[in-house]
Amino acid sequence: MEIVFYGAAVVAVISTVMVITRLNAIHALLYLIVSLLSVALVFYSLGAPFIAALEVIIYAGAIMVLFIFVIMMLNLGPQTVLQESQWLQPGTWVGPAILAFVLLAELFYVLAAGVTMPGGEPVLGQPQDVGLALFGPYLLGVELAAMLLLAGMVGAYHLGRREGIGADSAQYQESARQRVRQMEYGVEGGEWDVGSSMQRVGSRE
Amino acid sequence: MLALLWLIPTLPLAGFLILALAGARLPRPVIAGVGVGSVGLAALVTVLVGAGFISAPPAGEAYTQILWTWLDVGGFRPQIAFYLDPLALVMILVVTFVGFLIHLYSTEYMIDDPGYSRFFAAMNLFVASMLVLVLADNLLLLYLGWEGVGLCSYLLIGFWYTEPANVRAARKAFIVTRVGDTAMAIGLFLLFASLGTLQIQEMMEAASEQWAVGSAPAIAAAALLLGGAVGKSGQLPLQTWLPDAMAGPTPVSALIHAATMVTAGVYLIARTYIIFSLAPTVLTIVAVIGAVTLLMAGFSALVQTDIKRTLAYSTISQIGYMFLALGVGAWTAAIFHFMTHAFFKALLFLAAGVVILALHHEQDMFKMGGLRRQLPVTFWSFLLGAASLAALPLVTAGFYSKDFILYEVFISEGSLWLWLAGIVGAIITAIYAFRMVFLTFFGEANHHLDHRPGLPMKLPLVVLAVLSIIGGFVELPATLGGLHLFSDFMEGAFGPPAETTGPAIRTELLLQIASVIAALGGVYIAYLFYRQRPALAGQLANSTLGRPLHRLWFIGWGFDWLYDRLFVRPYYGLAQANKDDLIDLLPRGIARLNQALYYGLSRTQTGNIRLYALAIALGAVITIGLVVLL
Amino acid sequence: MAGIPVEHGLFLAGILFGLGLIGVLVRRNVIFMLLSIEVMLNAAGLAFIVAGAQWGQVDGQVMFVFILAVAAAEVAVGLAMVLQLYSRFKTLDSDAASQLRG
Numbered sequence: 001m002e003i004v005f006y007g008a009a010v011v012a013v014i015s016t017v018m019v020i021t022r023l024n025a026i027h028a029l030l031y032l033i034v035s036l037l038s039v040a041l042v043f044y045s046l047g048a049p050f051i052a053a054l055e056v057i058i059y060a061g062a063i064m065v066l067f068i069f070v071i072m073m074l075n076l077g078p079q080t081v082l083q084e085s086q087w088l089q090p091g092t093w094v095g096p097a098i099l100a101f102v103l104l105a106e107l108f109y110v111l112a113a114g115v116t117m118p119g120g121e122p123v124l125g126q127p128q129d130v131g132l133a134l135f136g137p138y139l140l141g142v143e144l145a146a147m148l149l150l151a152g153m154v155g156a157y158h159l160g161r162r163e164g165i166g167a168d169s170a171q172y173q174e175s176a177r178q179r180v181r182q183m184e185y186g187v188e189g190g191e192w193d194v195g196s197s198m199q200r201v202g203s204r205e
Numbered sequence: 206m207l208a209l210l211w212l213i214p215t216l217p218l219a220g221f222l223i224l225a226l227a228g229a230r231l232p233r234p235v236i237a238g239v240g241v242g243s244v245g246l247a248a249l250v251t252v253l254v255g256a257g258f259i260s261a262p263p264a265g266e267a268y269t270q271i272l273w274t275w276l277d278v279g280g281f282r283p284q285i286a287f288y289l290d291p292l293a294l295v296m297i298l299v300v301t302f303v304g305f306l307i308h309l310y311s312t313e314y315m316i317d318d319p320g321y322s323r324f325f326a327a328m329n330l331f332v333a334s335m336l337v338l339v340l341a342d343n344l345l346l347l348y349l350g351w352e353g354v355g356l357c358s359y360l361l362i363g364f365w366y367t368e369p370a371n372v373r374a375a376r377k378a379f380i381v382t383r384v385g386d387t388a389m390a391i392g393l394f395l396l397f398a399s400l401g402t403l404q405i406q407e408m409m410e411a412a413s414e415q416w417a418v419g420s421a422p423a424i425a426a427a428a429l430l431l432g433g434a435v436g437k438s439g440q441l442p443l444q445t446w447l448p449d450a451m452a453g454p455t456p457v458s459a460l461i462h463a464a465t466m467v468t469a470g471v472y473l474i475a476r477t478y479i480i481f482s483l484a485p486t487v488l489t490i491v492a493v494i495g496a497v498t499l500l501m502a503g504f505s506a507l508v509q510t511d512i513k514r515t516l517a518y519s520t521i522s523q524i525g526y527m528f529l530a531l532g533v534g535a536w537t538a539a540i541f542h543f544m545t546h547a548f549f550k551a552l553l554f555l556a557a558g559v560v561i562l563a564l565h566h567e568q569d570m571f572k573m574g575g576l577r578r579q580l581p582v583t584f585w586s587f588l589l590g591a592a593s594l595a596a597l598p599l600v601t602a603g604f605y606s607k608d609f610i611l612y613e614v615f616i617s618e619g620s621l622w623l624w625l626a627g628i629v630g631a632i633i634t635a636i637y638a639f640r641m642v643f644l645t646f647f648g649e650a651n652h653h654l655d656h657r658p659g660l661p662m663k664l665p666l667v668v669l670a671v672l673s674i675i676g677g678f679v680e681l682p683a684t685l686g687g688l689h690l691f692s693d694f695m696e697g698a699f700g701p702p703a704e705t706t707g708p709a710i711r712t713e714l715l716l717q718i719a720s721v722i723a724a725l726g727g728v729y730i731a732y733l734f735y736r737q738r739p740a741l742a743g744q745l746a747n748s749t750l751g752r753p754l755h756r757l758w759f760i761g762w763g764f765d766w767l768y769d770r771l772f773v774r775p776y777y778g779l780a781q782a783n784k785d786d787l788i789d790l791l792p793r794g795i796a797r798l799n800q801a802l803y804y805g806l807s808r809t810q811t812g813n814i815r816l817y818a819l820a821i822a823l824g825a826v827i828t829i830g831l832v833v834l835l
Numbered sequence: 836m837a838g839i840p841v842e843h844g845l846f847l848a849g850i851l852f853g854l855g856l857i858g859v860l861v862r863r864n865v866i867f868m869l870l871s872i873e874v875m876l877n878a879a880g881l882a883f884i885v886a887g888a889q890w891g892q893v894d895g896q897v898m899f900v901f902i903l904a905v906a907a908a909e910v911a912v913g914l915a916m917v918l919q920l921y922s923r924f925k926t927l928d929s930d931a932a933s934q935l936r937g
Contacts, residue, residue, distance in 0.1 A: 005839050009847045016851055016874055020858035025866050032870055035851075039881055042847070046839065046888040051896045058903055059877065063910050070914045071866060074921055080864075083928075087863045095819070096860035100853035103826050106833045107849040111842040129893045130900070138897050145904040152908030159915035162922065812933030818868075819860050 008041035023084040025071045029064060036060040050127040075183070206257025209250050210270045210287050213297060214336035216247040220329040228322025237312040240325030244308050244332050248301035255294050259694075266290055266697030267406070269342055283403055286342035292698035295540060296339040296472060299547045303464045304332045306665035310555050311456040313661040314562065318454075324364060328460065331357035335465050339472060344393050344403040347473070351389070351437070354466045355382050361461060362453040374452040381446040385436015389473075392429025395422065396480075409479035416483050427484035430477060431491060434470030438524045440498045445764045447521055448505075451513040455558030458513060463520050463550035468543050471527045475536050478699060482534070492532020492614075496626035499525030501762050503633035507640070508746070508758045511568045512557050515641055518761075519594065520550055522630065526610055529627060535613035537695040542606040545676050549593035549603055552669035553641075556587035559662055560645060565655040570641065575650025583658065584646045586666040591642045593673040595635035595728060598721045599685075602677030607631065608720055609680060615716055628723050635727020643735040684714050844885030851878035864927050865920060869913050876906045 015035040022028040036059050043052040134142055162175075220243025228236055258268065271286040308328060315324050334353025341347035363375030397403055399422050400411040416423040434440075439447035439462075450462050461467070474481055474491065481488050499522045506518035523546050530539035560576060560583060561568055577584045593603035611631075615624045658666075680691040734742040746755045757763060809820070855878060858871025880902045887895015917927070924931045 002839055005843075009843075012847070013850055013854070016854045019874065020854060020862065020867070020871060025864070028867060028870055032874065035874070036877065039851075039877060042844075042881065043884055046844065046884055048884050048888065048896050048899075051884055051899050054900065054903060055877075058907065059873075063873065063907055066910055066914060067866070067870070070917060073918070074927070076927070080927070084864060088861070092861050093857070096822075096857040099819075099822055099826055099860070100857045103829065103856065104849055104853050106826070106829050107846065110833055111845060130896050133893050133897050134900065141897075141901055145901055148908050149904055152911045156911040156915040159912065159919055810936055812936035814868075814929045814932065815860060815863065822856055822860060 002045075005042060005045040008038040008045065011035075012038040012042065021088075023081045023088070025076070025080075026068070029067055029071070033060050033064050036064070050130050075179070206253055207263065207268050207289065208270065209254055210268070210289055210340070211272060212250045213247050213254065213301065214287075214333050214340060216243045216250070217329045217336065218333035219243060221326050221333060224322050224326035224329060228326055231322065233316070233321060236322045236325055240329055241305065241308040241312060243329055244301060244305045247332070247336070248305045251297050251301045254289070255298055258289060258294055262697070271342075275345070280401070281397070281403075283343045283345040285346060287340040288342040288405065289340065290698045291694050291696075292472075292475060292540060293339055295544060295695070297336060299544055300332065300335050300339065300465050303547050303551050303669070304328075304335075304460060306668055307456050307460045307464075307551060307555065309661050310459075310558070310665045311454075313659050314456055314558055315454060320364065324361075324454070327357050327360045327364070328457075331361065331461060331466070335469070338469055341405075343405060344396065344408070344477075347405075347476075348389070348393060351386065351433070351469065351473075354461070354469060355379060355386065355437070358382075358450070358461050358466055361457040362450045364453050364457065368452075371452040374446075374449040378446040378450050381443050382436040385433045385443055388429045388431075388436070389433025392426050392433065395426050395429060399426070405476060409477065412483060413479055418483050419485060420483070423480060423483040424486055427481050427487035428490075430473060430480065431487055434473045435494065436470070437473075438467050438470030438528070439521050440470070440494050440525060440528055441501070442764070444498065444502070444521050445761065445768060448514050448517045448761060451511070451517050455513065455554055455561060458517070459551045459554035459558070462517065463554050464547040467520060467524055468527070468547070471524065471531065471539055471543055474528075474531045475540060475699075478531075478536050481531075488532050488534065490532070492529050492623055495525045495528030495530070495532055496623050496630075497525075498522070499529065499630040500626055500633075503630050503637065504758045505761050506637040507633060508755050510571055512560070512570045512573075512641060512645065513554075513568055515570070515637060516550070516553055516557060519553075519634070519637065522634065523550065523594075526607065526627065526630070529614060529623060530610040533614050533617035533623070535610065535617070536699045537692045538606070538609045538613045540695060541680055541691055542610055545593065545602040545606040545673070548669055548676050549590045549601075549673040552586055552590035552666060552673055553594065555662070555666055555669065556583050556590060559583045559658045559666070560587075562656045563654045563658075564652055570644040573645045573652070574648035575646070576652065577646040578650055579652065579654055580646075580658070582663050582666060586670040587646065588642055589670040589673050591638040595638040596631060596720065596724045597635075597728070598717075598724060600674060602673050602675070604720075604724070605677030605680055605682070608682060608717055611720055612682065612713060612716055628719060631720055631723040632727045632730075635724045636731045639728050639731035640735055643731060647736060682713060682717065684710060684717055839888075841885060841889045844888070845882060848878045848882035848885060851875075851881065863929055865917050865929050866927060868929060869910070869917070872913075873906065873910065876902060876909075 012035050015031045015038065018031040019028045019035060022031065036055060040052040040055040040060070043049075043055060220239050223239050224231075224236060231239075267288060267290040269286055269288050271284050273285050275283045275285050308325070311324065311328065315321055318324065331354055334350045334357060336350070338347055338350025338354060341350055359375045359379040362378050363372045365371050366375075393403060396408060396412075400408050400415065402408050402411065412423065412426075436443040447462060447467070451458055453461075481491070502518045502522035502525060506515050506522060509515040509518060523542070527539040527542050527546070530536075530542060559580060560573065563576070563580060563583075564573060567573065589601070593601040595601075596604040596607040598604050607627075611624060611627045614627055615621075617623075679688070681688040734745075745751045760766065809816070852875050855871045855874035858874060859868050862868055862871065880899045883895045883898040883902065885895070887893065887898070920932060921927060
């Protein structure tokens with residue numbers, strides 16, 4: 001089982017490195033999905049198959065897909081890749097790399113100095129056990145998580161709205177037409193500049 | 206009668222309060238009435254008190270009136286108490302009477318001045334402080350009066366404060382006398398620490414019991430008190446303020462810098478004479494200071510062009526005579542000369558004031574002349590004053606007092622040089638006194654008179670002129686009848702004079718003839734140089750030896766130059782170097798640190814999300830590091 | 836299944852967390868910043884699972900479920916805000932949204 005663990009660990013690290021260094025968002029996302037899958041494998045090797053399944057289904061399956069949808073909706077185009085390459089100068093990596101390295105060193109120090117207990121027999125955590133624990137001692141947490149998800153949902157809906165525009169309003173249809181024009185002719189958003197959208201903000205309040 | 210003693214300083218003080226608080230709203234005649242009236246009433250009360258004192262002398266020739274206890278701190282109990290003995294009586298008679306005359310004179314002199322009430326308020330405060338000084342029972346109260354007269358001197362010298370030169374002169378006077386005052390204060394500390402009391406009579410008794418003659422504490426205390434006296438009286442080395450103090454109005458010069466304040470030093474030494482007697486070294490120093498000062502100031506007076514500066518140097522010189530007398534232990538002679546000097550010097554200043562006012566504030570003697578016929582009363586009174594100053598024989602008060610001093614100096618155990626200095630000084634005094642007369646009143650009369658003196662100005666002149674003549678007749682030397690009214694009276698203060706086998710009458714007569722020759726010779730020289738052959742003076746001044754001497758004497762022997770180089774400039778340099786005030790660095794530094802932190806921290810609020818994330822990460826790493834390590 | 840040392844697991848979690856941290860600090864594009872945050876959350880969850888496996892209890896997995904819920908909510912709200920940002924500033928540069936500077 002250790003082979004699985006270490007192999008998945010290596011894959012996870014490499015793919016995470018790729019995630020943070022890619023210029024294209026979709027590429028990064030795909031690498032992230034790989035990383036999540038390998039972490040799921042790590043979970044399995046640690047005796048948590050239910051969690052491994054959850055990781056794949058929810059994290060890689062739902063959240064990452066949400067990301068992909070949003071990126072596709074933004075419709076960024078090739079100039080963003082150019083932008084990213086301009087932003088990612090080698091010099092910018094130095095500081096954060098040092099910081100993360102220091103953090104890692106601290107962790108290493110703690111782990112090296114700490115009492116090492118031999119890894120016992122990994123217990124296979126069956127889904128029933130997790131469910132029993134969730135609706136037993138951790139019931140309050142479940143309720144709070146539910147409320148959190150509700151809040152998230154409401155917030156996402158609210159924040160995702162364009163100001164005062166319904167899906168069938170004339171303004172929305174006009175802006176949709178503009179986007180099509182943009183795609184076809186590569187024209188910069190004409191009236192859709194920051195200034196007018198600022199005015200719309202004012203009108204909403 | 207004697208119980209009225211407390212009124213004497215209180216009346217001018219009340220006058221000051223009225224004028225200071227309400228003076229601006231009162232009409233001129235009322236201001237004059239309050240100002241002159243308070244001093245006049247004080248003079249009246251003084252006469253009454255004096256009459257009571259002389260007719261029925263209290264026990265021990267001294268009367269003390271205790272008003273209340275000032276402080277009571279750790280065994281130190283100075284009181285507000287007035288002490289009247291012959292010395293004090295003479296002083297207050299002179300101060301109030303001459304003060305009254307000068308106040309009367311000022312009502313006309315200052316009539317056009319917008320600061321009329323301020324003037325009289327300050328003058329009244331001055332008279333009150335001087336009376337407190339003279340009547341003080343203990344040295345602390347004396348010091349109060351001392352500081353009070355210093356303050357009023359500052360206020361009155363810089364009376365016309367819109368002119369920067371006047372302000373500088375006032376500051377200079379205050380600062381230079383402050384040097385002396387500090388020495389005096391340290392002397393007071395020393396006296397209290399050693400003797401346990403500042404009450405003058407007690408202190409002197411304790412000193413004579415505890416201190417041997419010539420012992421260190423006596424010398425120290427006497428030297429420090431001398432420091433104070435030297436500052437106030439304008440003697441070497443603190444005499445530089447007096448000539449510049451002529452920037453004030455002429456009545457101020459008359460009252461403060463001729464008759465009263467500058468004699469406070471003389472009074473101090475006379476009052477604490479036992480302390481000084483216990484320190485013969487210091488007494489010698491006093492005599493030497495007196496002698497040297499009278500010569501130096503005399504020479505300086507000889508070459509001045511400004512009439513008031515001449516009189517200022519003359520004052521310094523005459524106080525030098527008083528110091529000389531004190532230095533040889535002739536307390537009575539010094540006080541006698543103080544009295545006559547007050548009369549004739551005040552007279553000279555007031556008459557000079559008439560001339561100055563008449564010639565529209567012209568003070569250069571070489572631009573005057575021939576005023577003899579235009580201002581007759583002024584001329585005659587000035588002449589009598591100058592005669593008294595020059596100590597013309599037999600008819601002037603100055604003769605008797607100066608002769609008394611010279612006699613005492615001669616027969617004392619001091620060196621002959623002191624007497625010689627006195628005689629040479631007498632010659633020079635006569636020269637410059639009559640130089641003033643000839644330059645101002647003789648010669649061509651071609652001036653238009655701005656202002657003719659009225660009664661308030663002429664009356665004091667006449668009264669003082671009379672006093673300058675008859676004031677000396679209370680003390681006649683043995684050669685002329687031996688009338689010792691004054692010295693007998695002063696025995697009450699100083700004890701009987703030491704019985705010395707005085708020299709024969711013939712020696713005294715020879716001495717007197719010497720001083721007569723000196724005085725008359727000086728008058729003749731002045732006549733020679735300034736009437737008969739005026740060009741001669743110019744030739745002498747321009748000769749190879751004459752010119753540097755003339756220059757040296759004119760600038761007061763270079764003391765101003767010396768002090769400027771020695772003290773003023775280094776001090777200014779230090780102040781300039783400390784412009785940013787090192788000591789202030791701490792509070793300013795804290796403020797600056799705060800500001801720097803503020804600016805620094807406010808710059809971290811960039812709104813840049815990545816920066817915030819970086820900061821969070823950094824903080825987390827550091828905190829975890831701390832937890833891990835500690 | 837032999838035991839895998841806890842330190843290794845935690846170390847892996849630490850490495851992933853550090854990489855995520857680097858990503859947040861370096862990238863200017865908000866999408867990438869959100870991705871990196873996801874990486875960090877994931878690493879935290881891994882740490883919990885490792886700890887749970889260490890003690891042989893199921894609590895670690897329960898914690899991971901909660902973390903998952905939090906991550907989901909956070910992604911939803913975050914992406915909505917990304918959309919707002921884009922519509923306001925016409926760019927995904929996080930430096931553009933710096934109007935709160937002092």
